[in-house]
Each structure stands twice: as structure tokens, then as C-alpha cells.
Amino acid sequence: MDLKKIDAPATTTTYNRNEIDEATGNIYESISIIAKRAEQINSEIKKELIEKLEEFATYNDSLEEIFENKEQIEVSKFYEKLPKPHALAVKEWLDSKIYHRNTEEDNNL
Structure with missing residues (x-):
């Protein structure tokens, strides 16, 4: 996932209910x-952040040696400014970038 090219809103946005449930015909299924x-996106972002912050980690036993690393602070600020995972997921859903299928319909065939 390229986080620099994300165009999802960073603030609260009202969506048309009909656009959200258009693909499934059921608003609850669409929200599910x-x-x-959103959970997948959240875990991907968390994994990336942890990997980047581990580059700056220092493993020492002394509590007196605490360093402020400007690069580490910039990485953290970048991830804090990103849109929330649910906003990214809604944007992907509205752009038809999420593949989904109904397994109950597959079993009935």
C-alpha cells in the first residue's frame, strides 16, 4: 500500500447510503x-510503522540514556496524519477496489 498517494478524507465525511450498499444490496453486508x-489496512499500517521504528531502536539497559531521534519523530508524525483505516476502507469500497463474494451463494450452486 502506497501511503503517500492516499486521497481518503482525514476528517469525518457523510456518505450516500445508496452508494455504499449498491454493490451488495444490503447496507449491513457492505459495512461488514x-x-x-479496515482491520486489514490497520494491521498493514501498524506492521509498517513498527518496522520503521525498529530501525531507530537502541537496546541498552541504562534508563539515563534517552535520545530524541528527529527522524523517528518525523516517521511517527507522518503516520499520525494519515487518514484512519476505516476512511481508507470506505474510499476503496466506493472506488470498487475491494473484492468480495457471497459464500452462501457459492454453496447453493
């Missing part, structure tokens, strides 16, 4: 799919 994608 969006929520699952």
Missing part, C-alpha cells in the same frame, strides 16, 4: 466488508 478491510 468495509470493517474487515
Whole structure:
């Protein structure tokens, strides 16, 4: 996921209910799919952040040696300014970038 090219809103936005449930015909199913994608996005972002912050980690036993690393602070600020995972998931859903299928319909065939 390229976090620099994200165009999802960073603030609260009102969406048209009909656009959200258009793909499934059921608002609850659509929201469930969006929520699952938001969890995936959140875990991806968290994994990336942890990997980047581990580059700056120093492993020592002394509590007196605390260093402020400007690069580490900049990385943290970048991730804090990103849109929330649910906003990213809704944007992907509205752009039809999320693949979904109904397994109950597949079993009935």
C-alpha cells in the first residue's frame, strides 16, 4: 500500500447510503466488508510503522540514556496524519477496489 498517494478524507465525511450498499444490496453486508478491510489496512499500517521504528531502536539497559531521534519523530508524525483505516476502507469500497463474494451463494450452486 502506497501511503503517500492516499486521497481518503482525514476528517469525518457523510456518505450516500445508496452508494455504499449498491454493490451488495444490503447496507449491513457492505459495512461488514468495509470493517474487515479496515482491520486489514490497520494491521498493514501498524506492521509498517513498527518496522520503521525498529530501525531507530537502541537496546541498552541504562534508563539515563534517552535520545530524541528527529527522524523517528518525523516517521511517527507522518503516520499520525494519515487518514484512519476505516476512511481508507470506505474510499476503496466506493472506488470498487475491494473484492468480495457471497459464500452462501457459492454453496447453493
